[in-house]
Amino acid sequence: MSIELKCHVGIGPDVEGEALVAQDNFSARYDLDRLKGVFSRPQHALFGESYDGKILVLNTAKGGVASAWMLHEMKTRGLFPKAILFNAANTILAQGAALADLSMCDRFEAGDVTTLIKSGEFVKVYPEKGLVVVER
């Protein structure tokens, strides 16, 4: 069975992968060890988890302008999430996604995306269409 989730038009190419979900927020500067590819902030709900190759599903972006450069740097380094889905992205993460050509979508019509998708589910992301498909 698959479930279609409509969202706002996003940024980046179509991608698919395994979801990693938390009802927490996101900053590349504050929350990540980008050399190891894991969440490094002890207070973060995904502390210790690897984000490499995952479809991250989080509430919103917080703080740090630096994240705009960091997504590009993470992608070049080869340790990066395939996509990030937010309830509400902030400008920085969207700008970072545009430079890095990393997929990003937000504003889901069906409500809180962190409750609509569960960790481990297989997700297809179509930013140009404003569509995310969850395989169950």
Added chain:
Amino acid sequence: MKLNDEEKAMLAGELGEPRRWAIDHMMKVGRMFDAADLVPVSQVHMMADPESVGEAGTEFMEQMASHGEKERRVAVPMITDPRGVDLNYYRPLGQTEDMANIERRFVAACEKLGILMTNTCVNYQTVMPPVLGDHVAYGDTGVVIYCNSACGARSNFEGGPSALAAGLTGRTPRYGLHLDEHRVATKRYVVREQPKGLTDWGVLGAVVGRRAGSYWEVPAIEGLESVPTSDEMKHLGAAMASYGSTPLFHLVGITPEAPTAAAIGADKLTAEDITKADLDELRSSFGGKGDKVDVVVFAAPQLSIVEMQQVADLIDGQKLHADTAMLVCTSPTVYADATRMGLVGRIEAAGAKVLEGTCFYQQYAREIGEANGWKRLLSNSTKIVNILGGYGYEPALADMQACIASAVAGEIV
């Protein structure tokens, strides 16, 4: 998005590859945020420290700088946020030649584009503050929130790449804080415990930011019995932006867009109290008396000349504890003034170090912590204690006076 003839020519590459990239980048971002067109900006401020830019971003910037002078030159005045390496003082911090070389390469590329290397996050105190209604494209969340809120300027958070695009074109997509509808209050708070001093203002900002919690919320704050100084407003905003990704707040009766609650639509919102308990709860998560202190940091935001004098006055005639370091980060212009006025000499006579044009958390904080064995960090900046938990530190918060007394005692007093 609607483009005028000049913008269409840029997109077609007729004004060179850097401007083609810039318009294309802005269209991707503008589309995500439903921008109808581009808005001209008077100034640009770019955040691009070497740690976040990395090798990849440096190569990207060098590629931009490799184009002809006419094609690569920025279109409006463009300035920079703090750098990550003070090239006059990096080896003693444990920063490597590789880090310094990325810094040198990035700076050289910026200079080729005609970017003014102001290296400051307090440009609104030291360079050229924007004015009411001024559309600008600023990086550094602390700069944006201050200029939107205290000055009434109009800027989104512009990450480095978008700031660069704005500099190359003299425009930015018209969305978010450039539009009247995103500047009205969406949350209303009443302060029940008056802040006293920089750290209290930072703590208030953190509580508001954490509660507001999103880029798209605009907090209106009432109940303040005094007008904050520029330094207090700086700490209020920096902490709010750090905890909440918040780009704009209004202080009713104080900031320029909020002469009354009704002027910003706050009169229609339900008010929430911010009590002493709320402020104490935030403070209590950072450190306790008697804990050893490895390093005391004054930064985030960089210190104004007034704060430099306050630090010098508090530390005069004392010596730091042998096991405790102290760093003070300020802008190059304040550094030059503070040197001329003898403040840098007085601070460094105590064994502290004043860094020029950097900010601690943007200068490979994890690596310099490991190189120096710094774990327990004390600061009066609510913003920095928020950030550094993710960088392997155990940060603690205290006011400026207690920070300095702790640096002398070697433990939190």
